[in-house]
Amino acid sequence: MTDNPFEALGGPGGFDLQGLLQQAQQMQEQLESAQEQLADARIDGSAGGGAVTVTVNGIGELQAVTIRPGTFDGSSDDDLSDLGDLVVAAYRDAKAQADAVASNAIGPLAGGGMPGLGGPGPDAGPGALGFSQED
Numbered sequence: 001m002t003d004n005p006f007e008a009l010g011g012p013g014g015f016d017l018q019g020l021l022q023q024a025q026q027m028q029e030q031l032e033s034a035q036e037q038l039a040d041a042r043i044d045g046s047a048g049g050g051a052v053t054v055t056v057n058g059i060g061e062l063q064a065v066t067i068r069p070g071t072f073d074g075s076s077d078d079d080l081s082d083l084g085d086l087v088v089a090a091y092r093d094a095k096a097q098a099d100a101v102a103s104n105a106i107g108p109l110a111g112g113g114m115p116g117l118g119g120p121g122p123d124a125g126p127g128a129l130g131f132s133q134e135d
Contacts (some may be wrong), residue, residue: 034105035059041101045094052086056094058101065090 038058046053051071055064065087072083 031106038098038102038105041098043094043098043101045090045092045097047086047089047093052083052090054087054090054094056091056098058098058105060095060098060102062091 039061041058042055042063043058044053044055048071051068053066053068054062055066056062067083072079074080074083
């Protein structure tokens with residue numbers, strides 16, 4: 001047994017703080033790059049058989065709304081209400097797709113932790129850190 005409690009973490013010579021900091025910097029750069037790519041992405045969602053299409057970026061910000069000509073005349077309250085409902089449905093469709101794209105792009109960077117540190121890992125479910133859902 002040695003007097004250095006950090007030796008088990010970093011092998012001979014103890015804990016490699018410099019290596020850990022380099023890994024953290026690389027992960028930060030990768031995360032920023034992924035966020036920039038998501039902000040530039042364009043994802044369409046539609047509703048009403050394509051009567052309404054919305055475009056969001058990869059982080060879910062609304063970019064455009066397109067209504068197919070001749071679909072709505074706006075002459076009645078019901079028509080306008082239906083149009084509002086379709087815009088919301090199209091947005092939800094696009095947002096769900098954007099969330100999936102973001103999860104694929106950022107998920108490995110956000111959920112995996114850093115190699116060699118242990119922890120719950122990317123597939124850990126709720127309560128993996130010892131906290132209950134009722135807290």
